[in-house]
Amino acid sequence: xxxxxxxxxxxxxxxxxxxxxxxxxxxxxxxxxxxxxxxxxxxxxxxxxxxxxxxxxxxxxxxxxxxxxxxxxxxxxxxxxxxxxxxxxxxxxxxxxxxxxxxxxxxxxx
Numbered sequence: 001x002x003x004x005x006x007x008x009x010x011x012x013x014x015x016x017x018x019x020x021x022x023x024x025x026x027x028x029x030x031x032x033x034x035x036x037x038x039x040x041x042x043x044x045x046x047x048x049x050x051x052x053x054x055x056x057x058x059x060x061x062x063x064x065x066x067x068x069x070x071x072x073x074x075x076x077x078x079x080x081x082x083x084x085x086x087x088x089x090x091x092x093x094x095x096x097x098x099x100x101x102x103x104x105x106x107x108x109x110x
Contacts, residue, residue: 003089004038005031005082008098010068010091013080015048023048023076030062030072030093030101044082047072047101060104064097074104 005011009031015023029046031038038044049062051070058075062068068091080087 002083002087004035005044005087005089006035006038006092007031007033008093008095009089010049010062010065010093011046011082011087012090013046013082013085013087015078015080023050023073028068028070028090029078030098032077032098032102032105038082042081042083043079045077045079047074047105048076048078049073058104060101062093062097064094065091067091068093072101074101075108077105077108 010028012028014026028049031044032047033045049070049072053071059071060074062070062072
């Protein structure tokens, strides 16, 4: 087992298999769920990141990272088994820059 992901980590993972308009392939994603959830369940909620900026309303620019660029797709949240998908932690986004992603995602829940 690798290191447990923490909220704000940017991880590299495969999102396959997918169907329809879901984001596919190996790509970075930002971890949105709280740390205690990851340890207790072996799962985490992630938001895929893409460099294909299209101007969609749920795209949020990635800021405050050392090397990750692109936009988070706040309408493409997935629950993943971080151990089975063999994630790799590649970067981290500070809370101040994570907040806009969470704010875009929240209206989809209520």
